[in-house]
Amino acid sequence: MSPSPVPQRDDRTAVDKAMSLLNAFGQDSVGGVGVSELARRADLSKSTAFRLLGMLQRNGAVERAGNAYRLGKMILNLGDTQESAAHGRMRDALTPYLADLYELTKQTVHLAVLQGSNVVYLNKLYGHLQVRSPSRIGGQAPAYCTAVGKVLLAFDSTNADEVLRGELPAWTPHTLTDPEALRSELATIRKDHVGYDREEILMGLNCIAAPVMGPGGKPVAALSISGPTGKFIPDSQSEVLRKVCYAASRAVAAVSARQRQQLRHAQTV
Structure with a gap:
């Protein structure tokens, strides 16, 4: 019986993982994305994504949108430009x-x-x-x-x-x-x-x-x-x-x- 493959270690830092989550919103930054989908897009476990989203939420980078998350005011304000x-x-x-x-x-x-x-x-x-x-x-x-x-x-x-x-x-x-x-x-x-x-x-x-x-x-x-x-x-x-x-x-x-x-x-x- 062949041995089970050893899971690859995720060497990304917490900051790297948080950035991956923020990038994972893509075109859904306003409408919101669920935790499971964000975790899949960022190649993270659901528990890790949930923990990082909690940290990002406390700092205003994301906010809850029902059962999903969207980008928060802090991130959106960084991209504010002069109105048309x-x-x-x-x-x-x-x-x-x-x-x-x-x-x-x-x-x-x-x-x-x-x-x-x-x-x-x-x-x-x-x-x-x-x-x-x-x-x-x-x-x-x-x-x-x-x-x-x-x-x-x-x-x-x-x-x-x-x-x-x-x-x-x-x-x-x-x-x-x-x-x-x-x-x-x-x-x-x-x-x-x-x-x-x-x-x-x-x-x-x-x-x-x-x-x-x-x-x-x-x-x-x-x-x-x-x-x-x-x-x-x-x-x-x-x-x-x-x-x-x-x-x-x-x-x-x-x-x-x-x-x-x-x-x-x-x-x-």
């Missing part, structure tokens, strides 16, 4: 309406745009009700489990199809992970022009969002109102949200009209 000119213009143009929404609701409000399968938060104003939230200015979140993201995906068939073809990790027990269920919800949002996050990205957090429409009937951004479950009822804010988004949409249309007029004038000079 387009995002800067959108933030400057729509922040007054975000402020209006805050004044009318006194709740935490967000301004976000779609970037691929994620949303980017351009601005955030904190409300009187304290609520734990994964959003931060300049940060990203998966579109499929946020109210702003679903509102924007509903009118963007290209990005919506990509999301529906991919994995939909469960951030909480309430996250929609069935592509057909999400597709049905996006269809409802297109009809109602309002979308919800009912504890789908974080337990204890509810949110309602509506689009800011641009030329051609496509949204250029979304505004949302969020608050703690049990104290905040999203449906109670739908009317004021629609009014503010309508005013913001008219302002976007007026700016686009002026730009077209200026372009025509420049072409005739």
Whole structure:
């Protein structure tokens, strides 16, 4: 009987192994990856990966996303670059309406745009009700489990199809992970022009969002109102949200009209 092969010793240092884990996130740095998959990608045992992830979490390099992990603020901040000119213009143009929404609701409000399968938060104003939230200015979140993201995906068939073809990790027990269920919800949002996050990205957090429409009937951004479950009822804010988004949409249309007029004038000079 031949002897069993001796397992090869892993001579990597703890730092090497931690770096392997961070690199293992790849394209899933925002959506999150489970411990077993991260261990497989980094060629580590599950127990070693779990222990290292705990150390990385304590230092802000990773954070829990339901039963999975994603890169934390410390790592993401290292890669922060100056915002794009387009995002800067959108933030400057729509922040007054975000402020209006805050004044009318006194709740935490967000301004976000779609970037691929994620949303980017351009601005955030904190409300009187304290609520734990994964959003931060300049940060990203998966579109499929946020109210702003679903509102924007509903009118963007290209990005919506990509999301529906991919994995939909469960951030909480309430996250929609069935592509057909999400597709049905996006269809409802297109009809109602309002979308919800009912504890789908974080337990204890509810949110309602509506689009800011641009030329051609496509949204250029979304505004949302969020608050703690049990104290905040999203449906109670739908009317004021629609009014503010309508005013913001008219302002976007007026700016686009002026730009077209200026372009025509420049072409005739």
